[in-house]
Amino acid sequence: MEHAFLVSAGAVALAEMGDKTQLLSLVLAARYRKPLPIILGVLAATLINHAGAGALGAWLGSLITPSIMRWALAASFVAMGLWILVPDKLDEGEADVNRSRLGVFGATVVTFFIAEMGDKTQIATVALAARFHDFFGVVAGTTLGMMIANVPAILLGDRFAHKLPTKLVHGIAAVLFVVLGAFALFGNGF
Template sequence: WVVGLSFIAMAAWMLVPDRLDDDEMPRASQRGAFAATLILFFIAEMGDKTQIATAGLAARFDTAAVAVVAGSTLGMLIANVPVVWLGDRYAPRIPFAVVRAASAALFALLGVATLLW
């Protein structure tokens, strides 16, 4: 029931738009999508499963540690660069009110489904 109520609370929170004053704009976003993503991705990914898996694989295949780290980095770049590019290009065209409403409806649906089952 805690998870179900958490989903419903998240649905309500999704309906509240973010507020950010122009003078509070993060510095990285003024330099563009690449710099903002580079900084935030570095902070968000510190100690995540990908880094732990990379460290484990590098320890397991110690003669190929550089190849393991390069492969992990390349894989993350292949997965994320197109998303950042497309997001930077198409974000002004996305109706965020619709996205907010759809995500709130999805969270509410998941909350109700969790409570019922």
């Protein structure tokens, strides 16, 4: 579990830097100025989203033969590495956080969950769960990675976002995913 947890946390923390959900965290922090319910909302949305993605990955991992799994994982990790290099933009609908009847926590959960659907980190969670066959380790790790990237954005707002060398972080994350792809294809102990 420790290996799956650490790889998942590191990969997602790096992949999330500059991601649209991190941008959404900044928007939520600027709009509501209540960090605790926003942080708890991000945590709840991430747990729900990544639990579903982890379950899908575990299920796919049990269906596919090891040989096909190796190639599928290698391709998916390399594709994730390349996708990370494409800058994210927050769509108008995703940035709509005017859900006042839900309160800060509810608005954060709903908005963040929707923004995370089909996102890089959700797809990475599917691939990691399929690879490691460790649902809890992967979901805990990817959730921690999301929190590592988003909590500072929520707490420090714009001051943090503009100082982050996102191109460098995206480059490191891209290399990490390509290395994970190589390990999935060629490494026995990965």
